[in-house]
Amino acid sequence: MMEKAEDLRLSLSLSSSLAPRTHHVDMLFHAPAAKRSEVVVAADEDRAGQRGGGSDEEDGGCGVDGSRKKLRLSKDQSAVLEGSFREHPTLNPRQKAALAQQLGLRPRQVEVWFQNRRARTKLKQTEVDCEFLKRCCETLTEENQRLQKEVQELRALKLVSPHVYMNMSPPTTLTMCPSCERVSNSNSNSKSAADDRRGAAAEGGGIVCHRPIAVRPQQS
């Protein structure tokens, strides 16, 4: 694509003329050849853009001193870009060029806008996901506290009045097979939760697969 030795020298001099950006130079030394040429092309493209007398030459790209001037996109430009993004979050080269021409921007600017827009979208989604997981966590914590409390109450009841304990209805809406750890709703199947408990107790610890029993504190 390019003459690499010349390019490397050129890019080094260009980068040193830019604002202090040490790893730019580092990258030119450490990146594979393909990356170096890519960087050079991108840099040249931008400079060509500002030199080239495009419609945005006053505000696009970097100034002659290497400081980068930031273009503020107009409301109309943003609206068009937004609309385009909604239709397709990624652009093919033709769409990019067409959009750039329509908006009076350089294709590179359109490309950058789409990159940043995708990043913003992803960030927003991450925030939403994070909120959702936080709520899940809170719900589970509450549930856990509720169940712990229930366990304590049952332990106390078992000590005070074992007969009541053995004949009471299932204490929770959730049941779990202790061996396979499947959870299901109770109250719907077994003829008697007390039977289950007795059965489990009879089998010395209650390992009865697929036979839902109420979650119980371990016997001590």
Next chain:
DNA sequence: CTATCTCTGTATGTTACCTCA
């Protein structure tokens, strides 16, 4: 067919600039 190289596009993180309270 496989390995390697090159190019291109995308994702992600960072920097610099602008606006506004």
Next chain:
DNA sequence: TTTGAGGTAACATACAGAGAT
């Protein structure tokens, strides 16, 4: 007028995939 925070355009870097050799 100054200043700090937030938004965002521009840039840096790593990586993946496709095509060529």
